[in-house]
Amino acid sequence: MTTAQALSPRAARRAARQESTAAFIATLTPPQGPAWAAPLRKAALERLADLTLPDRRDEYWGYTNPDRLIAADIRPAEVFKITDEPPMYQGIDRLKLVFVDGVFSAADSDALEGDGIEISRLADSGDIHWAKDLYGTLEAKGQKPVARPLGALNSALATDGVLIRVTGKVSRPVSLIYRRGSEDAAVVLHHVIRMEPGSELTLLENGPVAARANMCLEADVADGAALHHVRTMGRDHERKGVTHVFARLGAKSLFKSFSLSMNGRLMRNEAQVWLEGEGGVAHVAGAALGDGTFHHDDTVFITHSAPGCESRQVFKKVLRDGAVGVFQGKILVEQPAQLTDGYQLSQSLLLDEKCQFLAKPELEIYADDVKCSHGSTSGEISPDHLFYLRARGVPEEEAKLLLVLAFLAETLDEIDSEDIANDMRLRLRRWLERHAH
Amino acid sequence: MLEINNLHVKLEDEDKQILKGLSLTVEAGKVHAIMGPNGSGKSTLSYVLAGRDGYEVTDGSATLDGDSLLDMEPEERAAHGLFLAFQYPVEIPGVGNMTFLRTAVNAQRKARGEEELSSGDFLKVVRAKAKELKIDAEMLKRPVNVGFSGGEKKRNEILQMAMLEPRMCILDETDSGLDVDAMKLVAEGVNALRSEGRAFLVITHYQRLLDHIKPDVVHIMANGRIVKTGGPELALEVENNGYADILAEVNAGVNA
Numbered sequence: 001m002t003t004a005q006a007l008s009p010r011a012a013r014r015a016a017r018q019e020s021t022a023a024f025i026a027t028l029t030p031p032q033g034p035a036w037a038a039p040l041r042k043a044a045l046e047r048l049a050d051l052t053l054p055d056r057r058d059e060y061w062g063y064t065n066p067d068r069l070i071a072a073d074i075r076p077a078e079v080f081k082i083t084d085e086p087p088m089y090q091g092i093d094r095l096k097l098v099f100v101d102g103v104f105s106a107a108d109s110d111a112l113e114g115d116g117i118e119i120s121r122l123a124d125s126g127d128i129h130w131a132k133d134l135y136g137t138l139e140a141k142g143q144k145p146v147a148r149p150l151g152a153l154n155s156a157l158a159t160d161g162v163l164i165r166v167t168g169k170v171s172r173p174v175s176l177i178y179r180r181g182s183e184d185a186a187v188v189l190h191h192v193i194r195m196e197p198g199s200e201l202t203l204l205e206n207g208p209v210a211a212r213a214n215m216c217l218e219a220d221v222a223d224g225a226a227l228h229h230v231r232t233m234g235r236d237h238e239r240k241g242v243t244h245v246f247a248r249l250g251a252k253s254l255f256k257s258f259s260l261s262m263n264g265r266l267m268r269n270e271a272q273v274w275l276e277g278e279g280g281v282a283h284v285a286g287a288a289l290g291d292g293t294f295h296h297d298d299t300v301f302i303t304h305s306a307p308g309c310e311s312r313q314v315f316k317k318v319l320r321d322g323a324v325g326v327f328q329g330k331i332l333v334e335q336p337a338q339l340t341d342g343y344q345l346s347q348s349l350l351l352d353e354k355c356q357f358l359a360k361p362e363l364e365i366y367a368d369d370v371k372c373s374h375g376s377t378s379g380e381i382s383p384d385h386l387f388y389l390r391a392r393g394v395p396e397e398e399a400k401l402l403l404v405l406a407f408l409a410e411t412l413d414e415i416d417s418e419d420i421a422n423d424m425r426l427r428l429r430r431w432l433e434r435h436a437h
Numbered sequence: 438m439l440e441i442n443n444l445h446v447k448l449e450d451e452d453k454q455i456l457k458g459l460s461l462t463v464e465a466g467k468v469h470a471i472m473g474p475n476g477s478g479k480s481t482l483s484y485v486l487a488g489r490d491g492y493e494v495t496d497g498s499a500t501l502d503g504d505s506l507l508d509m510e511p512e513e514r515a516a517h518g519l520f521l522a523f524q525y526p527v528e529i530p531g532v533g534n535m536t537f538l539r540t541a542v543n544a545q546r547k548a549r550g551e552e553e554l555s556s557g558d559f560l561k562v563v564r565a566k567a568k569e570l571k572i573d574a575e576m577l578k579r580p581v582n583v584g585f586s587g588g589e590k591k592r593n594e595i596l597q598m599a600m601l602e603p604r605m606c607i608l609d610e611t612d613s614g615l616d617v618d619a620m621k622l623v624a625e626g627v628n629a630l631r632s633e634g635r636a637f638l639v640i641t642h643y644q645r646l647l648d649h650i651k652p653d654v655v656h657i658m659a660n661g662r663i664v665k666t667g668g669p670e671l672a673l674e675v676e677n678n679g680y681a682d683i684l685a686e687v688n689a690g691v692n693a
Contacts, residue, residue, distance in 0.1 A: 383490065388527045388581075389537070391487050392597060393515035393545035402540065406531025406580075 017052040025049055027072065031159045034125045036132040044136050044155035051149040060146055063326040063358040064268055064297040069150060069212070069242050076184040077211040077238030077265070085430050088206045088232065092419055094175040095119075097162060101180060102187030102210060104160055108177075116168025116199065122161040122190060131163040131192045138218040138246035142272040145332075146301065151244040151270070154216040158190030161216075166199040166225070173228075178207030180236070186212040193218070195225035195253070202417065203227065208234030208264075213241035223250035223277055229257040230420055232427065233264060240266040245284075251277025251306070258415050260424055261288040261296050262431050268297040275302070275309035275337070283312040285414035287424075289431050291320035298346075299328040304337035304367075311341070316411050317348040318404055319355035320435060330362040331372055338367045344374035349381065349407050397436045404432055438636045439463040439486075439605050444497035446478075446485050446661075455481045457661035458497070463605070463654075468637040470647055472672060473658035474680045479640045480524060482658075483609040487521040488514050501605055515541075516548035520603035522594040524610040529581040534593070537581050538563060542600055566599045570626050588619030595626035606630070607638045612646035624649030644676035657683055 007015060025048065030041055054066040068075070097119075098108035104121050112119040125131065136155040142148055164174065176191070187210035195201065199222070209215065221227050229245070241264070247255045261267055273282045288296040302311040317325035327346035348357035357378040365372060381403050389399035408428060415421040439462070446456040455478045463469045473479050485492050486499060488511035499506045506514050529537070543553040554562070567577055570592045582590050591611055598606055608627070612620050627637065627650050639650055647655070647669065655671040656663045659680070664687045665671065675683065 382527075384527050385529050387489050387511060388523070388529065389532075389541070390511035391489075391515060391521055391523075392537075392541040392601065393512050393548065394537075394541050395512050395544060395548075396510065398540065398544065399512075402532055402537075403529070406529060409531035 014052070017055065018049065021049055021052040024053060024070070028157065030156060033123060033159075034129065035127040036125070036129050037122070037135060040132065040136045041156050044139070044152045047140060047143060048149055048152040048156060051143060051147045051152060054147075054149050058147070060299055060328055063328070063360075064266070064295065066150070068240055068266055069214070069268065074184045074186045074212050075238065075240075077236055077240070079180045079183060080208065080234065080236040082235060085426070089175060089204060089420070089423055092173065092423075094173040094204065096175050096177060098177045098179060099160065099189065101182045101185045102159060102178075102189055114170060114172060116166060116170045117174070117201070118165040118167070119174070120163045122158060122163055122192075125163055129163065130165060130194065134192050134194060134218060134220055135190070138220065138248055139216060139244065141274075142244070142246045148244060148270060148272070150214060150242045151216055151246070154188055154190055154214045154244065157188045157214070158216065159188055161190040161192070163192045164201070164203075165194045165196065166201045167196045169198075169200040173202035173204050175204040175206070178205070178209040178234075180208055180210060183211060185210045186214075188214045190216045191218070193220070193227065195219065195221040195227050197222040197250070198224040200226045201228070203229045204420070205229075205231040206234070208236040208239050209241060211239055213239070213243075215241065215243040217243075217245045219245070219247040219255065221247060221249045221253045221255050224252050225250070226254040227256075228416060229255070230415060231258070232260040232424070233262070233267065235263045237263045238265050240264070242268040243270065245271040245273075247271070247273045247282070249273065249275050249277065249280040249282055252279040253277065254281045256283045256414060256416065257285070258411065259286040260427060261286065261290070262427070263290055263294065264296070265293055266295045268299065270299045272301045273303065273311070275304045275311060276306055278306045278308050280306065280309045281311075282309070283314070283414050285312070285314040285411045287316050287408045287411040287428065288325060289318040289428070290323040291435060292322055294319070294323035295326070296324070297326035297328070299326075301330045301332065302342070304331070304333045304340045304342065307336060307338045307340070309337065309340055311343070312414070313344040313346070314411050314414055315346045316408050317357060318351065318408065319348055319357065320351040322354040324355070325357045327358070327376070328360040329374075330364060331374070333365040333367050333370050333372065335366040338369045340367060340370040340372065342370065342372035345410070346376045347407070348378045349404060350378060351380070401429065401432045401436065405429065438465045439499070439501055439638065441499045442497055444485070444499060445495045446481060446492050447495055449491050449493045455492075455661055456485070459658075459662050461656065461663055463636045463638055465604075465636055466633045467653045468631065468639060468650060469654045469656065470639045470641060470652040470672060471656045471658050471663075472641060472644075472675055477658045478661045479658055480609055483521055483607050483640060486514075486519065486607060487511060512544065513548070515601070515603070516545045518604035520598050520601060520606045522591075522598060522606065522608045522611050524613060526582050526590045526594055528583045528585075530583050532581050534579055534581050535563070535577050538597065538600055541597070545601060563600060567596055569629065570596050570599070571622060572596055587614035588616070588622070591615060591619065591623050592626065595623055599626065599630060604635050605638070606635065607640065609640050610642065611639070612641055612643065620646060621649060644672045647672045659684055659687070
């Protein structure tokens with residue numbers, strides 16, 4: 001005399017989400033890729049089926065609507081031709097790797113080689129590759145304690161990317177350049193970086209990628225290695241995208257990541273960093289500037305698992321005319337991670353009253369001898385500062401520009417290379433000049 | 438040079454009159470001092486002349502060499518040669534002192550149709566002037582006033598004055614928060630700038646600053662007006678007897 005038991009509301013919701021996720025997965029066409037990646041992609045799809053697609057009710061999707069990052073139809077975004085400022089990183093010697101609409105362009109790129117570095121393309125990396133131990137591994141690890149289903153989706157669907165193994169101190173940065181041709185392409189790229197012990201690399205990413213982009217970077221930074229990551233996303237107004245950075249750090253290693261985001265309709269930048277060896281240092285920073293329909297979300301988790309590590313999160317947003325900025329950041333200090341030095345700062349400068357800044361700073365600490373600080377503020381340009389500058393003869397617009405740049409300065413301090421930081425300063429200044437009232 | 442005539446000023450947001458018919462003329466080459474009890478409107482006068490928001494001029498005029506200051510933006514007043522040394526210079530994190538100075542100097546030059554200083558020339562001048570004020574290279578590199586002591590902030594004000602070479606300098610309680618040595622240093626900086634074509638209006642509570650910056654004329658301000666004007670001896674009288682006697686005398690005159 002058994003009857004089907006009614007599901008609890010919670011279980012019913014989960015069943016409904018699993019069903020709609022399964023239906024979504026059924027519409028996907030996983031790309032043909034290297035043989036070694038096939039089982040990893042399959043596993044990623046299974047993860048996605050279990051995690052289910054993100055939903056506004058999920059704890060970390062409350063401020064940002066994921067729908068347009070998933071929807072079957074891709075809304076076009078005009079390809080923005082930059083004619084009023086010099087190309088990025090002019091004069092910086094670097095290994096250029098160009099993707100057009102997410103497809104690697106050998107004709108536009110330098111040869112995939114360099115001293116102390118092995119590079120291959122994900123799409124043609126052969127049947128056997130070292131990356132099989134890493135691809136999707138950190139993404140999978142990063143699904144706990146917070147689900148990142150769009151990261152799993154990326155591992156399943158990525159059509160291309162670079163696989164970089166760094167064995168020495170590489171002085172010439174690797175520069176990934178994302179160009180657009182198509183107005184309505186959706187692009188999924190996945191990069192894997194293995195930093196061998198003591199190695200060093202600067203990885204630059206720049207360009208708008210696509211009308212809709214899903215980007216993933218997995219970095220395994222071994223003991224004593226240093227990875228510098230600087231990313232900009234172009235100026236295309238309607239573009240949407242989600243990015244994930246997963247980085248695992250060994251003892252006395254360093255990972256620094258800086259992102260500059262301007263314009264764009266919807267951007268979600270997630271980072272999950274694990275400090276797993278004693279004395280590791282992780283800095284994740286970002287500057288975001290936008291107006292109107294701009295919606296930019298930084299969601300950053302740093303997990304301290306080993307003692308004596310340092311982490312910094314420094315995120316600043318300049319918002320105008322209805323733009324929305326989101327920051328969700330967490331420092332998780334596990335019990336063994338004594339003598340942790342954690343710092344988290346999220347600030348926004350609202351240039352008028354129509355903008356919104358939504359912040360969720362979190363500290364979760366299980367060790368008893370740690371130093372952790374965090375601060376989150378939202379405000380306008382200080383009238384006292386403005387008057388002081390004007391009283392010295394600096395015209396109002398120039399004074400405002402100086403003060404906005406001053407507000408953002410702390411994020412740029414997170415870039416070690418002065419040449420690269422100066423290039424960012426130029427972009428920021430030009431954006432502010434274009435958007436002066 | 439500076440002519441203030443029957444100036445009436447109230448707070449913008451409140452129905453509170455602060456300056457009630459203030460008149461004052463400062464001639465080129467002269468140092469005038471304004472002394473007065475708390476709340477007499479001394480700082481308001483300096484802010485209104487410099488163009489700070491929050492005040493409403495309801496009557497009267499203020500001109501610099503015949504041009505009406507009150508119609509100008511703060512930056513235009515500065516380019517016209519007006520300088521206010523603040524009582525409380527603000528700290529501006531993220532703006533380098535050097536960048537700030539160069540931006541200000543060149544903005545003023547540009548506004549006056551003069552050529553901007555090259556960074557080499559600017560550096561030479563700023564280093565020389567900073568040295569005279571005992572401002573070291575480290576202070577020039579730091580963000581504006583951030584982490585400066587009270588004395589360093591005031592010296593930084595005088596450095597800005599020296600770099601901008603204004604014709605009309607207003608010093609708002611520049612002696613506040615300074616020890617004797619710091620005050621001497623600041624006063625030396627000011628005295629070095631005294632010249633035929635430049636005038637000073639020194640606002641202070643105390644006579645002691647005037648031992649170092651010798652005024653030609655001393656005004657006593659009370660209740661939003663200049664109530665008495667005299668020579669340097671007037672400052673000594675205040676020092677010895679306080680404001681009460683002078684105010685009583687003025688009131689007696691009014692009521693007689």
